[in-house]
Amino acid sequence: MSDVLAVAEHRRGELRDVSYELLTAGRQVADATGGDLHVAVVSGDTEAFADNLNREGVDYVHTVGDGEEFDHDVYVQAVEALHAEIDPQVLVMPNSVNGLDYAPAVANRLDLPLATDAVGIEYDGGLTVTREMYGSKVETTVEVGGDQQAVTIRGAEWPAAEGVGDAEIAPFDVGIDDEGGATVTGFEEVGGGDVDISEADFIVSIGRGIEEEENLPLIEDLVEASDATLASSRPIVDNGWLPKNRQVGQSGKVVTPEVYLAIGISGAVQHVAGMKGADTIVAVNTDPNAPIFDIADYGIVGDLFEVVPELIEEFE
Amino acid sequence: MKVLVTVKEVAEVADDFEIEGTEVGERYLEYDLNEWDDYAVEEAVQLKEEGPVEEVVTVTIGPERSEETIRMALAKGADRAVRVWDDALEDADLLDVETKTNLLEAVVEEEDPDLVLTGVQSGDDNFGATGVSLADEIGFQWGAVVNALDYDHDAGVAHVHRELEGGVEELTDIELPAVLTIQTGINEPRYASLRGIRQAQSKEIATKSLDDVGLDAGAIESDLTMTAMYEPESESDAEIFEGDAGETAERLAEVLREKGVAE
Numbered sequence: 001m002s003d004v005l006a007v008a009e010h011r012r013g014e015l016r017d018v019s020y021e022l023l024t025a026g027r028q029v030a031d032a033t034g035g036d037l038h039v040a041v042v043s044g045d046t047e048a049f050a051d052n053l054n055r056e057g058v059d060y061v062h063t064v065g066d067g068e069e070f071d072h073d074v075y076v077q078a079v080e081a082l083h084a085e086i087d088p089q090v091l092v093m094p095n096s097v098n099g100l101d102y103a104p105a106v107a108n109r110l111d112l113p114l115a116t117d118a119v120g121i122e123y124d125g126g127l128t129v130t131r132e133m134y135g136s137k138v139e140t141t142v143e144v145g146g147d148q149q150a151v152t153i154r155g156a157e158w159p160a161a162e163g164v165g166d167a168e169i170a171p172f173d174v175g176i177d178d179e180g181g182a183t184v185t186g187f188e189e190v191g192g193g194d195v196d197i198s199e200a201d202f203i204v205s206i207g208r209g210i211e212e213e214e215n216l217p218l219i220e221d222l223v224e225a226s227d228a229t230l231a232s233s234r235p236i237v238d239n240g241w242l243p244k245n246r247q248v249g250q251s252g253k254v255v256t257p258e259v260y261l262a263i264g265i266s267g268a269v270q271h272v273a274g275m276k277g278a279d280t281i282v283a284v285n286t287d288p289n290a291p292i293f294d295i296a297d298y299g300i301v302g303d304l305f306e307v308v309p310e311l312i313e314e315f316e
Numbered sequence: 317m318k319v320l321v322t323v324k325e326v327a328e329v330a331d332d333f334e335i336e337g338t339e340v341g342e343r344y345l346e347y348d349l350n351e352w353d354d355y356a357v358e359e360a361v362q363l364k365e366e367g368p369v370e371e372v373v374t375v376t377i378g379p380e381r382s383e384e385t386i387r388m389a390l391a392k393g394a395d396r397a398v399r400v401w402d403d404a405l406e407d408a409d410l411l412d413v414e415t416k417t418n419l420l421e422a423v424v425e426e427e428d429p430d431l432v433l434t435g436v437q438s439g440d441d442n443f444g445a446t447g448v449s450l451a452d453e454i455g456f457q458w459g460a461v462v463n464a465l466d467y468d469h470d471a472g473v474a475h476v477h478r479e480l481e482g483g484v485e486e487l488t489d490i491e492l493p494a495v496l497t498i499q500t501g502i503n504e505p506r507y508a509s510l511r512g513i514r515q516a517q518s519k520e521i522a523t524k525s526l527d528d529v530g531l532d533a534g535a536i537e538s539d540l541t542m543t544a545m546y547e548p549e550s551e552s553d554a555e556i557f558e559g560d561a562g563e564t565a566e567r568l569a570e571v572l573r574e575k576g577v578a579e
């Protein structure tokens with residue numbers, strides 16, 4: 001019971017980035033436990049996926065061929081069966097949207113303590129994870145007891161595994177019980193429309209700091225005066241103040257402008273996922289501890305209602 | 317048909333704060349209804365207004381203080397509330413998913429709902445796991461990160477959209493009984509009206525101890541122990557502009573001109 005089992009993720013025919021990050025995190029834990037790194041890949045073109053997952057440090061890739069796309073009933077049963085077979089010390093899964101849809105059920109069914117959204121994992125006779133609280137304003141270390149443990153990892157925290165390994169690739173037969181109850185009927189792309197913020201050079205992005213819809217024209221004036229493209233964090237779109245195609249982040253658009261000016265945005269991980277690739281990041285925020293300043297190149301700790309009018313004047 | 321909505325009171329941390337041991341000092345915390353649960357309550361209340369749902373019950377694991385938040389959910393249209401708490405929970409610094417699952421399971425058994433709505437995550441300790449763990453425990457179907465819900469009462473099926481990453485939504489049909497974890501933006505949560513607030517005062521909040529829900533101390537033994545809390549080391553090498561609004565705006569304008577994105 002010193003092995004590690006990591007569960008890969010794919011969508012519409014492609015492995016997602018987090019799959020390769022899981023290999024790095026999994027290898028790190030397996031080095032500490034002195035065990036093998038097992039990788040599971042469930043549904044879809046598992047043969048092709050297994051070839052890609054066979055990277056340095058991977059000892060086994062187990063393929064479960066049932067189904068095409070993610071289906072939590074299949075994933076839960078597959079991981080449950082593999083867990084029984086491999087008996088790993090630590091089970092590692094992604095803290096992705098699909099991870100949220102099966103990892104807690106797996107942990108519950110296997111009676112494993114679950115630590116989600118880990119940004120760091122240590123194993124030293126016992127498992128300790130690092131995770132954030134209060135919108136990334138504090139970090140905590142959490143000891144995870146129990147005989148065996150389950151962890152989900154945050155995306156983009158571990159580097160992707162590289163190279164080619166010499167893993168043993170083996171099909172694993174689960175005998176999925178298709179009890180049904182939840183059936184995926186299709187996919188839909190959202191957030192289309194007339195503007196494509198991912199093409200913009202200069203983005204002025206507004207967050208919940210704007211407080212009221214009535215205050216939005218202030219930002220629109222800045223956008224016009226500085227010839228920028230308007231974008232926003234999620235709450236602005238959730239409130240219906242801007243259309244979905246303006247939303248930056250994990251569930252919106254990924255943007256890579258020359259300059260990203262974040263105004264009244266805290267810098268939640270799901271927002272940062274959409275804009276960390278900008279060349280220059282500038283933040284205006286009243287809270288000096290806001291996580292956005294961690295990734296900013298320039299910052300103003302101040303009230304947007306005072307700063308933005310002055311900034312507009314600069315360009316008028 | 318009955319809907320059970322899990323409602324958490326979450327703590328928000330002030331801009332400046334201090335950590336005391338493994339907690340943020342109480343005086344730096346403000347309590348509020350979890351953002352995601354606000355949307356879950358609204359979705360349940362809308363289902364009631366549209367017809368198929370007769371009763372919306374909320375359940376909260378929380379100390380007496382959380383009744384203020386519970387009243388907010390009642391003012392927005394929930395019919396009554398259950399609050400589970402026990403002295404034995406007072407000392408836990410972190411209620412792990414397993415503990416919450418056990419406590420909520422006991423309430424589900426008593427209430428026998430057809431549909432359970434939870435939030436995707438709690439804004440303070442963001443496990444993002446309680447709803448799906450509960451679903452597995454009580455043998456309900458489930459769907460996580462639901463941002464559209466169309467309920468077909470005759471078929472007993474919820475047609476949902478699950479919001480995946482990158483502007484892609486998964487369309488899924490889920491048979492009831494089910495647990496759905498609700499994503500922000502699924503609806504427009506209402507503000508409590510004065511009338512709603514008045515009515516909430518006379519709605520029932522049933523308080524239950526471990527004993528009342530038929531559990532013993534073993535059900536709340538957590539495998540997760542918080543051993544440290546600290547402010548993350550800032551990796552920031554950001555240049556912070558000093559001065560008043562005019563001065564900082566001027567410096568920022570210079571940077572934008574230097575980068576060639578504004579004139």
Ligand SMILES: Cc1cc2nc3c(=O)[nH]c(=O)nc-3n(C[C@H](O)[C@H](O)[C@H](O)COP(=O)(O)OP(=O)(O)OC[C@H]3O[C@@H](n4cnc5c(N)ncnc54)[C@H](O)[C@@H]3O)c2cc1C
Binds near residue numbers: 232263266271304
């Ligand atoms: C599955 C999932 C997917 C998600 N996808 C996305 C996504 O794609 N994009 C996204 O953005 N979010 C996403 N989120 C939500 C994310 O977790 C945060 O809730 C959101 O990004 C917060 O937006 P915000 O920074 O505007 O608001 P807040 O976090 O509330 O921050 C507001 C900021 O404004 C500052 N402020 C307040 N007043 C002023 C003032 N007068 N002047 C200057 N500053 C001020 C405050 O100090 C604070 O830092 C997702 C969440 C989940 C669970």
Ligand SMILES: Nc1ncnc2c1ncn2[C@@H]1O[C@H](COP(=O)(O)O)[C@@H](O)[C@H]1O
Binds near residue numbers: 350444
């Ligand atoms: N203490 C609690 N009381 C009631 N519901 C809770 C509690 N903790 C979590 N939940 C519910 O579970 C969801 C996910 O929370 P979590 O798994 O803690 O991130 C929340 O949005 C709530 O709906």
